[in-house]
Amino acid sequence: MNELENRLSDYIDSLNEEQEPEQQWGVADTPEMEKLLATVRTVRTLKEPAMPDTGYPERLAQAVTAQVTASKGSQEKQKRAAGRRSPRWVFPSVAALAAGLLIFAILSAWSGLFNGDVVYAMEKAVARLSNYHGIMEMRTQNAAGEEWPVRQVELWWEGEKYAMRQEDGTLTVNNGERKWQVRPESKVVALLPVVPDPVKTGFDLRDEAARATKYPHHVVGTEFIAGREATKLEILPPGGLPYHLWIDTETHLPIQLQTAMENSLQTTYTFAAFEPDTKLDANMFVFQVPEGYELEEEDPGQLVVAVEEAAAISRLSPLLPQEAPERIFAFEDRIVLDYGDTVIVETAAEGSLEPVPNSALGTAAGGPLEVWWERLRWHQGGLEIQVEGPKRIQLARQIAPDLALPDTAMDLVSKAQVKVPVELELVKANQQQVDRGSSPWQLDPLQVAVTFVNLEVTPEGIQGEPEIPFSAFKVTENNGIQARVEVTGGPIKQVYLERLIRQDETGIWTVVGYDPR
Amino acid sequence: MFVNTVDVMNKLKKNDPREIEQICKATWESLYRFIYYKVQNRQEAEDITQETYVKALNYLKEHEYADQNFLGFLRAIALNVIRDRWRQKKRRGIPVNFENINPLATMTQDHQKEVVQRILLENALAKLSRDQRMVIDLRIIKGYSVAEAAKQVGKTEAAVRTAQYRALKNLAELLAENPETGVTKQ
Numbered sequence: 001m002n003e004l005e006n007r008l009s010d011y012i013d014s015l016n017e018e019q020e021p022e023q024q025w026g027v028a029d030t031p032e033m034e035k036l037l038a039t040v041r042t043v044r045t046l047k048e049p050a051m052p053d054t055g056y057p058e059r060l061a062q063a064v065t066a067q068v069t070a071s072k073g074s075q076e077k078q079k080r081a082a083g084r085r086s087p088r089w090v091f092p093s094v095a096a097l098a099a100g101l102l103i104f105a106i107l108s109a110w111s112g113l114f115n116g117d118v119v120y121a122m123e124k125a126v127a128r129l130s131n132y133h134g135i136m137e138m139r140t141q142n143a144a145g146e147e148w149p150v151r152q153v154e155l156w157w158e159g160e161k162y163a164m165r166q167e168d169g170t171l172t173v174n175n176g177e178r179k180w181q182v183r184p185e186s187k188v189v190a191l192l193p194v195v196p197d198p199v200k201t202g203f204d205l206r207d208e209a210a211r212a213t214k215y216p217h218h219v220v221g222t223e224f225i226a227g228r229e230a231t232k233l234e235i236l237p238p239g240g241l242p243y244h245l246w247i248d249t250e251t252h253l254p255i256q257l258q259t260a261m262e263n264s265l266q267t268t269y270t271f272a273a274f275e276p277d278t279k280l281d282a283n284m285f286v287f288q289v290p291e292g293y294e295l296e297e298e299d300p301g302q303l304v305v306a307v308e309e310a311a312a313i314s315r316l317s318p319l320l321p322q323e324a325p326e327r328i329f330a331f332e333d334r335i336v337l338d339y340g341d342t343v344i345v346e347t348a349a350e351g352s353l354e355p356v357p358n359s360a361l362g363t364a365a366g367g368p369l370e371v372w373w374e375r376l377r378w379h380q381g382g383l384e385i386q387v388e389g390p391k392r393i394q395l396a397r398q399i400a401p402d403l404a405l406p407d408t409a410m411d412l413v414s415k416a417q418v419k420v421p422v423e424l425e426l427v428k429a430n431q432q433q434v435d436r437g438s439s440p441w442q443l444d445p446l447q448v449a450v451t452f453v454n455l456e457v458t459p460e461g462i463q464g465e466p467e468i469p470f471s472a473f474k475v476t477e478n479n480g481i482q483a484r485v486e487v488t489g490g491p492i493k494q495v496y497l498e499r500l501i502r503q504d505e506t507g508i509w510t511v512v513g514y515d516p517r
Numbered sequence: 518m519f520v521n522t523v524d525v526m527n528k529l530k531k532n533d534p535r536e537i538e539q540i541c542k543a544t545w546e547s548l549y550r551f552i553y554y555k556v557q558n559r560q561e562a563e564d565i566t567q568e569t570y571v572k573a574l575n576y577l578k579e580h581e582y583a584d585q586n587f588l589g590f591l592r593a594i595a596l597n598v599i600r601d602r603w604r605q606k607k608r609r610g611i612p613v614n615f616e617n618i619n620p621l622a623t624m625t626q627d628h629q630k631e632v633v634q635r636i637l638l639e640n641a642l643a644k645l646s647r648d649q650r651m652v653i654d655l656r657i658i659k660g661y662s663v664a665e666a667a668k669q670v671g672k673t674e675a676a677v678r679t680a681q682y683r684a685l686k687n688l689a690e691l692l693a694e695n696p697e698t699g700v701t702k703q
Contacts, residue, residue: 049553
């Protein structure tokens with residue numbers, strides 16, 4: 001048994017180290033072992049793929065072009081030019097090892113060959129962190145190099161608890177059970193809802209670690225930040241502008257983040273002081289109203305033990321998943337089911353569901369389902385149900401078994417009778433403009449369709465109210481990548497749109513075709 | 518992004534290297550991700566991505582192809598490349614499990630299948646005990662070593678290996694109940 005367990009473990013280690021375990025030794029020598037290895041590989045599909053370094057698309061394009069256009073004789077020479085730049089398996093000979101080291105020394109100087117290790121180490125270090133106390137500085141610079149006054153916040157973080165003190169003394173604390181704000185200027189302690197808590201993710205190092213692994217990135221050098229040596233990473237969100245993250249070479253934790261220069265402004269967040277795994281004052285997370293302060297409640301909700309209790313407080317009849325929540329909060333107008341990383345909020349449904357403009361559409365409980373970032377929202381049984389977090393699909397299906405996600409494989413645009421030529425460079429520039437905060441209407445397929453159709457009607461420009469009004473347009477399908485908008489008046493009856501640069505909620509929509517009436 | 522095979526064929530007819538580069542740059546990420554999920558190795562995924570483009574574009578240069586979904590076409594070619602590589606490994610005496618792959622179905626259904634597979638997998642994981650789920654998460658999804666995982670869960674390394682083995686055994690049984698997950702019954 002031990003032998004089986006060890007071999008299985010070694011197999012997982014090899015995959016984690018991006019090796020090909022089968023290449024080294026034939027591990028799957030029994031049907032049972034093969035079944036276990038297949039299961040490991042299947043589970044691994046939940047993990048984000050290890051992406052190639054940033055130069056790969058360029059090298060790939062060149063190598064493929066060379067092989068497709070070259071004569072057969074020269075094809076062999078070009079083979080494998082894109083894939084790897086150093087031997088994958090180092091043969092155990094001194095000469096091969098020496099050659100390998102030399103290649104590494106040359107390449108790592110400019111290519112960031114071992115980026116994976118830096119980010120991997122950071123991800124692990126962040127996951128291992130039990131608590132920290134730090135002072136975060138925020139500096140904003142404009143394109144001319146002028147700097148705004150430095151702002152500072154003091155942070156204490158421990159697992160699910162945090163406290164943050166702003167420069168004016170305002171202290172916000174969330175201890176997992178309660179969230180409150182101590183406001184010295186007005187001598188008020190305000191109780192706030194515990195969940196959902198958007199503040200929490202603002203400085204959560206786990207988010208930065210996750211982003212760095214998700215997007216293409218490479219090492220651009222080493223610098224001293226707040227007196228500590230740090231590796232500087234350049235991170236490239238697809239279709240966006242690059243930004244930088246510095247990782248402490250000793251602790252492997254993020255130490256500084258610099259946003260891209262957007263709208264001629266750039267902000268740098270630096271941990272001017274940072275003590276990981278330190279002893280935090282236990283009283284820091286204990287709720288107490290200092291003497292002379294007044295307690296103000298902004299409907300912070302009540303932690304209840306039974307859902308019946310929550311129903312009585314909120315006067316709602318909640319719909320529940322089979323899986324029991326870790327905690328139930330009851331508010332006057334809503335019930336919150338807390339599953340740790342995923343939260344369900346149920347309120348009374350008012351009118352019909354109005355999906356946010358840049359959401360994709362599926363169906364649930366016989367009506368539309370809004371899919372927006374990590375959130376699902378739909379109406380069912382007189383309730384508006386919102387599920388947010390990594391377990392959203394699983395939990396939502398327990399409430400609405402017929403829930404269908406948008407079908408991203410479905411082709412919605414190729415049937416367009418008239419194709420609209422697209423200048424990709426222009427679309428890229430538009431995307432960057434939107435990333436900088438300008439023209440956010442391009443994130444809404446409806447507004448893009450309204451603008452397109454009205455410019456067809458009045459090519460000289462839209463003056464005042466558009467001739468074909470908003471009410472004539474309706475998004476009939478949107479799978480998050482392609483969309484169709486129906487128009488009830490004017491010369492065009494259907495507009496076809498696509499997210500050409502980035503296929504998520506930050507991607508702009510472009511008209512790629514239409515059907516004349 | 519939907520790329521039309523007819524557009525690709527028209528671009529290839531121009532015999533302009535810039536057109537080929539543009540095709541690769543516009544579509545590589547989707548193809549690479551698809552291949553990575555199958556082979557679970559970066560270098561191999563990079564190599565297969567390149568081989569797939571060369572095969573697909575050389576084919577389209579000389580043949581007419583009716584299906585409009587270029588990415589679907591690339592995926593089908595990629596699966597054939599993967600199968601060829603597995604056959605080579607098998608010939609070298611390395612035991613390899615052949616998945617039940619149907620390249621034609623893959624062209625149109627693979628994304629839906631991936632979504633279904635993911636949901637089934639998440640459901641199966643939810644049925645494991647908390648400890649087993651944690652070990653699977655730490656070791657396979659987060660990529661921790663046995664020693665690191667042991668520290669996280671407060672157990673010995675041997676206990677982590679045992680928990681991991683039992684978790685995968687349970688999971689294999691749960692997944693075998695649904696053929697769509699790709700894990701088959703004995």
